[in-house]
Amino acid sequence: MVRRLLVEDVLDGLRERIIAGEFPVDSPLPGELELVGQYEVSRVTVREAIKVLHAQGLVRAERGRGTFVNPMRRWTSLPAVVRALGAQGDPRQVSLDLLEMRRVLEGGAAELAAQRIGSEELTALARLLETMRGASAAADVEAFVRADLGFHAEILAASGNAFLPVLMEPLSAVLAAARAQTSAVPEIQAHAIEEHARILAALAGGDGAAARTAMDAHMQQTAEDLSRYIIA
Structure with missing residues (x-):
């Protein structure tokens, strides 16, 4: 239960930073170790949060390069799209x-x-x-x-x-x-x-x-x- 809440915290934080434009389209997310330090959680927690962002289409993995932000047209999370449009549109x-x-x-x-x-x-x-x-x-x-x-x-x-x-x-x-x-x-x-x-x-x-x-x-x-x- 505690780890699930931590995953949600990291997920919400990264999603809001993407929506706010801190990580523009095609820019990389911070590396795993950097995110561990920023959110003070384990690597497993960071990986699970990133996995959800992948599932929602907000980010993509590029082998050997890292994790990059997708354009909104590839997002599959309706709440994220609505929030982004409300913030940016x-x-x-x-x-x-x-x-x-x-x-x-x-x-x-x-x-x-x-x-x-x-x-x-x-x-x-x-x-x-x-x-x-x-x-x-x-x-x-x-x-x-x-x-x-x-x-x-x-x-x-x-x-x-x-x-x-x-x-x-x-x-x-x-x-x-x-x-x-x-x-x-x-x-x-x-x-x-x-x-x-x-x-x-x-x-x-x-x-x-x-x-x-x-x-x-x-x-x-x-x-x-x-x-x-x-x-x-």
């Missing part, structure tokens, strides 16, 4: 790119869910929507965000496709942080409640095309709200 574009991805995934999820959703899931969605309304009236942003995220998670699960929730899970922390920012704006809360009600109505009607359209409209409204209230 245009925050407005990052937010809009995330919405585009959600539009593709969640629109399809809503269409599938309309065909497969059961009464229990519909009841859960209705409760979450009421929670959003109550939280908005009480100016409880934290409760609003929890219900909002729960609403979307319920739809992903109701799609019946096991891959969709797994694909979205790495974004959970990013989405929660983004919702906390946007949901502090009363106008955005009002729009979200309206759009979620339309999505629920389409799901309850079993209309896949209408559910996809309603989810797409929600994402479009979110993009407009971001541009108007948050990243103008």
Whole structure:
């Protein structure tokens, strides 16, 4: 357990240094012994952390030369990509790119869910929507965000496709942080409640095309709200 925590510490430290640009693309990481000294851990711990960076595509090994940083297009860790784009890219574009991805995934999820959703899931969605309304009236942003995220998670699960929730899970922390920012704006809360009600109505009607359209409209409204209230 202790070594696993040490590995995580080294891994997080190196990943953050790569994201921050301390080690640019194609530059070498410090040697094993240097990293042992920097992090005050064993060589085995350093090797395990480097192994994870390899698995996530952040670095590559070049025989006889060392370990080098890969360009972001080769990274396979979604959280690392999101953090790097947030640190190095245009925050407005990052937010809009995330919405585009959600539009593709969640629109399809809503269409599938309309065909497969059961009464229990519909009841859960209705409760979450009421929670959003109550939280908005009480100016409880934290409760609003929890219900909002729960609403979307319920739809992903109701799609019946096991891959969709797994694909979205790495974004959970990013989405929660983004919702906390946007949901502090009363106008955005009002729009979200309206759009979620339309999505629920389409799901309850079993209309896949209408559910996809309603989810797409929600994402479009979110993009407009971001541009108007948050990243103008």
